[in-house]
Amino acid sequence: MPQTLFQKVWDRHAVRQLPNGQTQLYIGLHLIHEVTSPQAFDELAHRGWRVAAPERTFATIDHIVPTLSQQRPFADGMAETMTSALERNCREHGIPLFDLATGAQGIVHVIGPELGLTQPGMTICCGDSHTSTHGAFGAIAFGIGTSQVRDVLASQSLAVSPFKVRRIDVTGRLAPGVFAKDVILTIIGRLGVHGGAGYAYEYGGDAIERMSMDERMTICNMSIEGGARLGYVNPDQRTFDYVQGRRFAPAGDAFDRACDWWRQMASDPGAVYDDRVVIEGPSIAPTVTWGINPGQSVAVDGRLPEAREAGSTADEALAFMGFDAGQPIAGVKIDVAFVGSCTNGRLSDLREAARVIRGHRVAPHVRALVVPGSQAVRIAAEREGLHEVFADAGFEWRSAGCSMCLAMNPDRLNGREVCASSSNRNFKGRQGSPTGRTLLMSPAMVAAAAIAGEVVDVRTWGRLS
Amino acid sequence: MSGSAVTRITGRAIAIEGHDIDTDRIMPARFLKAITFEGLEAHLFEDDRIEAAGRGLVHPFDDTSRAGARVLIVGRNFGCGSSREHAPQAIARWGIRAIVGESFAEIFFGNALMLGLPCVMVDGETRAALAAVSADDPSIEIAVDLEARSVTTGDRSVPITISEPARHALMSGAWDATALLLADYDTVRRTAGRLPYIGGFKDL
Numbered sequence A: 001m002p003q004t005l006f007q008k009v010w011d012r013h014a015v016r017q018l019p020n021g022q023t024q025l026y027i028g029l030h031l032i033h034e035v036t037s038p039q040a041f042d043e044l045a046h047r048g049w050r051v052a053a054p055e056r057t058f059a060t061i062d063h064i065v066p067t068l069s070q071q072r073p074f075a076d077g078m079a080e081t082m083t084s085a086l087e088r089n090c091r092e093h094g095i096p097l098f099d100l101a102t103g104a105q106g107i108v109h110v111i112g113p114e115l116g117l118t119q120p121g122m123t124i125c126c127g128d129s130h131t132s133t134h135g136a137f138g139a140i141a142f143g144i145g146t147s148q149v150r151d152v153l154a155s156q157s158l159a160v161s162p163f164k165v166r167r168i169d170v171t172g173r174l175a176p177g178v179f180a181k182d183v184i185l186t187i188i189g190r191l192g193v194h195g196g197a198g199y200a201y202e203y204g205g206d207a208i209e210r211m212s213m214d215e216r217m218t219i220c221n222m223s224i225e226g227g228a229r230l231g232y233v234n235p236d237q238r239t240f241d242y243v244q245g246r247r248f249a250p251a252g253d254a255f256d257r258a259c260d261w262w263r264q265m266a267s268d269p270g271a272v273y274d275d276r277v278v279i280e281g282p283s284i285a286p287t288v289t290w291g292i293n294p295g296q297s298v299a300v301d302g303r304l305p306e307a308r309e310a311g312s313t314a315d316e317a318l319a320f321m322g323f324d325a326g327q328p329i330a331g332v333k334i335d336v337a338f339v340g341s342c343t344n345g346r347l348s349d350l351r352e353a354a355r356v357i358r359g360h361r362v363a364p365h366v367r368a369l370v371v372p373g374s375q376a377v378r379i380a381a382e383r384e385g386l387h388e389v390f391a392d393a394g395f396e397w398r399s400a401g402c403s404m405c406l407a408m409n410p411d412r413l414n415g416r417e418v419c420a421s422s423s424n425r426n427f428k429g430r431q432g433s434p435t436g437r438t439l440l441m442s443p444a445m446v447a448a449a450a451i452a453g454e455v456v457d458v459r460t461w462g463r464l465s
Numbered sequence B: 001m002s003g004s005a006v007t008r009i010t011g012r013a014i015a016i017e018g019h020d021i022d023t024d025r026i027m028p029a030r031f032l033k034a035i036t037f038e039g040l041e042a043h044l045f046e047d048d049r050i051e052a053a054g055r056g057l058v059h060p061f062d063d064t065s066r067a068g069a070r071v072l073i074v075g076r077n078f079g080c081g082s083s084r085e086h087a088p089q090a091i092a093r094w095g096i097r098a099i100v101g102e103s104f105a106e107i108f109f110g111n112a113l114m115l116g117l118p119c120v121m122v123d124g125e126t127r128a129a130l131a132a133v134s135a136d137d138p139s140i141e142i143a144v145d146l147e148a149r150s151v152t153t154g155d156r157s158v159p160i161t162i163s164e165p166a167r168h169a170l171m172s173g174a175w176d177a178t179a180l181l182l183a184d185y186d187t188v189r190r191t192a193g194r195l196p197y198i199g200g201f202k203d204l
């Protein structure tokens, strides 16, 4: 019987059925970072357990790293404490740590694929909800909490219930100026922020198949914003080409055998899905969020919805953002522009942003920064001279980390500042100021907004016009 | 080791209005700068509480008549967003023993389960009715009964929904799964051994 990738990978990783009906699922790759792991290691020590498979566990620091001076000890004492704790835990348990000195440090969801750790057909977990990013390679990858990090450390497995699978086809060709970010914001807007509960999203169709791995990662990354704990794209030649030659990828004959197995993992033609959705690619416009969750978005040439009933999330969002029902989103003044994050902090994202700003200056009232997703992205971008394009335009060029995506380091909004951001969450307070306001959009749209000083349509503005 | 059985929770209620309450609101990221979960409860909904105070309102978690409440009433998609366990940790450390809502984000639900904190679902009407009853009289007791699959106030009892594996785990005290996962490690090893990537796709 034809099967989905989800079923095949799940079945191969199922250890046994637990008494309560859940599956004990083997985890092939466990990624850890400084924020959600220290309590898990403490519990392990407390119970006298060791890490079961340190060779399948990899660590980095990303959430709290400063992106200006990275001199140790960090100026922020707590950042230093958390980093030291991770270093100690990795040392004690023999877990490889990609720290600042390795040249391979970065946001955990950027470095996994970069290093070739992320491969098709795997199960991948991390104490971070955007673990869904790795699904771009045809892996079952999902975020877990700290108690589950403890479980994976101790047993290299998890107690989980299976997901249903929703196939989302994005048909046709995307219009110029429309990017993966616009596609996923449109999907979330259509299906809702809770629409994916209980589902794995399988993304396919012409538009997805034509996408680069970077773009597929952007799509899978935000599955969780649509309520789906995981999202994936079936592996194809583009996936294999990306993985080949990377540090942890199989090489030589082993790579050919790997490709054979990876190909077998892809969903079979005729596989049955629990639900299907079709989105017409050509109808997607550059998309911008106007509210306090990623489902509250509108085409850049559109208007905010008319007011809903009092007490609704839309109502609360309008009040928080200080916007009027029915107003256009274009023309909203911004104070800060942020290019970065695990959604859009890869080399291709930086290239798109640089393409838009080349030869322009950031508007005088705008503070703009670019934070590469990893040290490798930063190095590659500098090799192409992108750092100079950004600096010439008035963007700050920073070191790699999560930065203003969640503002656990010094990069943050002040007061009610409005930020055009290439990140993934526009929740109240997300960017470090309880009253700060976030507008999510593609890196190209962020770049255009930085120059114009307000939300503009990248299709009709500047160099893409 | 596993936890103690959770079958019935009785206590006074505290309600949070609104839907899609994300974990950044439940526990703002700046309080994640710590290497333990201790003391997190002091910062529960901190930014929302400050905002409410700024508008001359009293946030439920600042309302002294709600101190000691054990049942939290919430709307749809509660706990969406980040996987931070700090959110349910803070809620549990504050003293909440059960959450009654219209729906929950999946990672939050799972994280709460790992702490033995049941998240049970009711329809919107029931949620509103429970919140209203408790608003009228903060001393009223609500009982969440996993065995009977019901939530009861006074003489009114309505059904709740909770996934069967979660209910089973809570009622049997097996919600702390680590020991269970370690019980048969040989099978874990055998499962890994069958996966070609574990051996680096070596020729067999």
Ligand code: SF4
Pocket: A062, A063, A107, A108, A109, A128, A130, A341, A342, A343, A401, A402, A405, A406, A423, A424
């Ligand atoms: S970039 Fe943002 S969303 Fe991604 S892992 Fe870091 S904090 Fe989380």
